Amino acid sequence: MSNNSTTFVGLDVHKDSITVACVGAATTDPVIDVGSIGTQQYAIDRLLKRLGGHGRLELVYEAGPCGFWLQRYLASRQQACVVVASSLIPQRPGDRIKTDRRDARNLALALRAGTLTPVHIPTPAQEAFRDVVRAWQQAKRDITAARQRLKSFLLRNDIRYTGQANWSAAHRRWLAQLVLPSRAQQIVCQELIDAISERERRRDRIEAELDRLAPAWDGYPLAHALQAFRGIQKTVAYTVIAEAGDLSRFAHPRHFMAWLGLVPGEHSSGATRRQGPITRCGNRWARTLLVEAAWAYRYSPKVSAIIERRAQTIDPQIRALAWKAQLRLSTRYRRLAARGKHHNVVVTAIARELGAFIWAAARLVTHTAA
Structure with missing residues (x-):
């Protein structure tokens, strides 16, 4: 050499x-x-x-x-x-x-x-905030797992809650008053209840730290603006933006969709074109929550009181874009469902288009800030 x-x-x-x-x-x-x-x-x-x-x-x-x-x-x-x-x-x-x-x-x-594709490298501050968001998500999943263990234990012992909502105040009072047949089972039940309480306290501690750090985070203006969209609350907004970083690095919404892993796979040759399931090769944290958010568009367009409260401090251009998203995505959901598409296929298609609206919102927020 x-x-x-x-x-x-x-x-x-x-x-x-x-x-x-x-x-x-x-x-x-x-x-x-x-x-x-x-x-x-x-x-x-x-x-x-x-x-x-x-x-x-x-x-x-x-x-x-x-x-x-x-x-x-x-x-x-x-x-x-x-x-x-x-x-x-x-x-x-x-x-x-x-x-x-x-x-x-x-x-x-x-x-x-020159055949390699580099990944986006976050700054240390961006990575630190992303770590807090991921810890918050993991804490919530730990709560779900702990609750499921308790429900499975009670079902195995033929103990059923006849109230309306699990984990409500009434449900928790019912759990506290449970008396099981044996001392050993009573101890196990109490340990499972305590495990849920401990995980909920951990989630609350992490969420409090997240709320303290968020206003100084460079992605906060966009994460706040995205909460004008139906189905996107703090959980989805913080996670998607913390994982994606600066959305201006995506020159086209299709690039953002591909990063999310929401574009269909393809195996075509000659005149034959075959498209299959989504690639799933993108960021799983953001993709999972965006698909969950897309379920909100199976309902007719409506600005609920909750969305109205969240949107009071959001730019009117973003609110107009969020309403446009509702009109388009709700209509598209109904049309795809009417064609006999499986509901999972439909909601994935909606999530893909929702990603495009998020990309458009990022352009508006960046332009307004400039």
């Missing part, structure tokens, strides 16, 4: 080790297996010094459980590094051998060929 050329470096990153391979800019340059190094900063500095003699470095590694700390550290050392989505790395159909060394080599070669 020439000392004045670019060296492309593939990194296969794990918890305690990084496997390294590099290749020169010329197509005739062979791939060099550098070996495995530790994840400590001094080990990374030693690698940069070792490879720096070959000219400018461009580094790449797959997005994964190790996050973005390595990219940020390399950027602080004035090194170009991209993080790529593992699902979008080109693979040869006949390649059935996977090792860390091969992964590093393939990354280096793909980076040189």
